[in-house]
Structures are given as C-alpha cells and as structure tokens.
Amino acid sequence: QVRHRQSGQIMVLKMNKLTSNRANMLREVQLMNRLSHPNILRFMGVCVHQGQLHALTEYINGGNLEQLLDSPVPLSWSMRVKLALDIARGLRYLHSKGIFHRDLTSKNCLVRCEANGYTAVVGDFGLAEKIPTYSEGSEKEPLAVVGSPPYWMAPEVLRGEIYNEKADVFAYGIILCETIARVPADPDYLPRTEDFGLDITTFRTMVAIDCPPAFLQLTFHCCSV
Template sequence: MESMTPAKPTLWKQSSMAPERDHKAPDDLEGDNEDGGVSDIDPGFKLMYLANEGDVDSIKELLDFGTDVNFRDIDYRTALHVSACQGYGDVAKLLLENGADVDPKDRWGSTMAPMHVRNVREVPEYEIDPRELDFTNSIEITKGTYRIASWGGTQVAVKIFWEGTADEDKVRAFRDELSLLQKIRHPNVVQFLGAVTQSSPMMIVTEYLPKGDLHEYLKRKGALKPATALRFAMDIARGMNYLHEHKPEAIIHRDLEPSNILRDDSGNLKVADFGVSKLLKVANRVREDRPLTCQDTACRYVAPEVFRNEEYDTKVDVFSFALILQEVWNYT
C-alpha cells in the first residue's frame, strides 16, 4: 500500500475572520535542515509554528529563552490566536501565564471571543463586523441594557456583553439569548438583526423602537382610552402566544414587565429583552440551576415559583401578563 505523507500544518488559516486564500508554506517552515526541524527560523515565527503544533514543552523552552510571547506576524496574529484556533487550551494557558495579551486583534478584527470559530466558513450568517456599528453620540436605552447605534444608516439597538473580565455565567447568558433570538420572528416580538461573536465585546443587535417602552409611555401619557388598553393587551397576548406556541420548544420569557414591552412607530407593542428567557421542552417543566434574584430581573412581575426555585412552565408568563393588564387598565 502506498504510504501517505502527513499533511503539513498551516498557519495561514489561523483567524476566524480571515478570508480564504491559498498560501504555500513559507520556506522557513519547510524544514530545509537535515532533520526537517525548525531550529533555524526566527524565534517569533518558531513560536507561531510550535503553537500550531501544540508543542507545550518546546514553547516553554522558547519562552524561557526570552522569545516575545506577543510576537505578531504580517497579519498581526499572535501565538495565542493560533493556539485558540487549533483548540490547544494547554498552549493558550501557558502563553497567558507568560504575559500574552488576553484580547489581541488580528488584521480582520478577530480576537479571543468565547464564541470564536476555527474557520471562516464557520462564521455564522448573522455575524456583523463591529466596525460597521457607529456609536457616535450613542445613548443608553431600555434600563441601560441597550445602546443606540447606526448600522448602514439605520438606527439599531445594541446589547453589549463581555465588558471587562468575563465569567461562565456571562458566556452562557449570551449564548442562550442568541440561540433564542435566532428562532423568533413575529410582528409583536422585537426583531433580531445580527450579532458580534468573533471579537470582544460581543454584541446582540436588534431593531430600534424609538417610541420607548410601555412603562415610560404609561407614566407620560396618563389616562388611556379603553380601546387603546384593549389593543395593547392584544399586542402583548399575540407576542406571548407566539413564544409559548413555538415548536418544538416553547419559549418562557420570565421577565415580562412594562419596561420590556416596546412601542414601534405605529404605536403597536412588541415583547423584548430575552436575557433570562428559557426554552421549555415539550411536556416538561423548568427548574433553575441557579435561582433568579432581584438583581437579575424586577421582582414585582415575576411569578413566586420562579424565585422559590420550584418547577414551572409557561404559566409564569401568564402571571406577569395579568399584572401588566391590571396596570394598563388602571390608566383607563
């Protein structure tokens, strides 16, 4: 049987945002010396090569020799970029312990974001280049959770994650909310537009509704006509019914309150902010790994069983909906 030559590792693909292109391996890495090694190449490039190979011991030896751990190649990649793309956690840990920049950006803006992909083909279709988001004169909206930005000349709402030190809960919250928003499309639910997942800070981008939320509207408007109150009730009910009837898994909002219900240009209401929402598997109930606290959401509108860490289902949203209807009707 004809022997097969092992494929040579490639450094050129090591960015999640880099375009696909063909490169021949550089002469320095061809192994022109007798043993086919890389002992004669520049220490910085050697560090990149060893990171690509996952050779922890050789990397440690190279760093002990004084090689710059933050050496960058022509595309501004570092060894940390390479190790992350290859999935070598032990190499990344060693580099970080030796002073590697925790959030280096390469030519394409790729960083060490927690949803980082290994190949440009894996970048999700909804990915937005953060450079396309203009935060000039940006202001906070929706309880400070979102900021207004301009994207292609259109105002959008941007929820920003990953400011400062990240933790597992923040990453999980981002992934969960993003997963939910991709599944949702209804006239009475705020529309998901895209996300930034391949650089830090990560962001979720949704449509911007300039007329604000129901809570502020009720305070400002005062008395409502019964017909308006009824229309508001129907808008919220349609949005929540869509979420609860979603297949194959119902979506429990868990944070339904007037400040999370927004008004569009026509005065119609849309359910928003799915930061603490949950998928409910068919014929099952939900119980939290970590109970909600009043720091996670407003206490007034949340069903007691959620805070008591008991099993619950879509009825917890019905509880919140009933309180909102009562509040709206009080303004008639």
C-alpha cells in the same frame, strides 16, 4: 443606539461587557435568531469587538410600556386593549416555539409609535428558557428564580417551586393591571395578597367604571392561573 454606515439604518446595540456573560449572550442571540413575529423584537445581527459578542436588534422609537403608562399621554380603552393584545400575540408565539420568557415585565415590552397609535413588542430574552416538561415519577428540579425586581414573578416562582410558562401568564396579568389602572407593579401601589398573588378585591376599587368588563376578567384570570 447605532447607525449602519452603509444603509443608514438605526439599530440598538446590546453591549456585553463581561467575558463571563459570553455564553449567555450567545444563547440569547441563537434564540432571537429563531424568532420572527410582528410582536417580538426583531434580531438584526451580531458584531464582535475585542473578542466580545454584542447583539443588534431593531430600534423601537417609543420607549417601553412602563414609561408610556407613567406618562400623561391619554390612552383610550381600545388602545390599551390593543397593546395588551400585541403582548399576548408575542407571548403566544414564543410559547408555540417551546420557549418561555421568565422575565416578562412592562419594562421589557417596547412601544412603537405609529401614525395611528402604538404597537407593543416583547423584547429582552436574556433569561428565556425551554418550557420544561415534568413527566410523572421523574425528579422535578425547579428552575432558578430569575428576574428583577420580583413584582411580576408568579407566586410559585417566589416560593421556589417548579414552574413553567404559566409564570409568564401571571406576569402578563400584572402587566394588564398596570395597563388598566395605570399604576406601577410595585406592591406599594398595586395591591397584593400575602401569598404574592393579586388582591382582586382592593384592585377593583382602583379601576375606572368604564373599563371593559372582559378586559378586567382576563386580568383576574391571568393572575389566578
């Protein structure tokens, strides 16, 4: 967290300490500079210190979604649906730009505290890539398996198969599970199948009876794409 000397504006400085990571930081900065959406973390600029490039982003005052869900703060169903919608809007915008996140987690969804509740913002684009197009008959080389930990990874990613933006949709489904049941994505808490999918039958038993049915069905759909 840093403050601009002249304007007094508070921003976040993403430090890049490794010389070997300079190309990745430059790529992330170039990507963020192209994005502008209320539910995407806003890029503010860069600074160079001792030859290293560091990114500046807006400061989000409420931590991340994982922290909010793990807190004792009460969240109505309407607020949980709103947070889910915020993330979906940010993700849809990202995909519309031909980019997929590849590391979408509740840790990377930041939460802005406002007078009337919360707004979710998608951040951390260090692993984002252009959405691949696999044409018929061409050699299909899968992208690398990235992201840590793997709790939000789609089954096809974990199996080392080719994957695309649908992997983001699966990760979003896991975030919905966390939001609905207020449990961590860790398989010790969130039931999973042997092929890395969501154990829908067991998860149903963890859901409050007043959960909006359409919200739950959306979750199952996202985890089944």
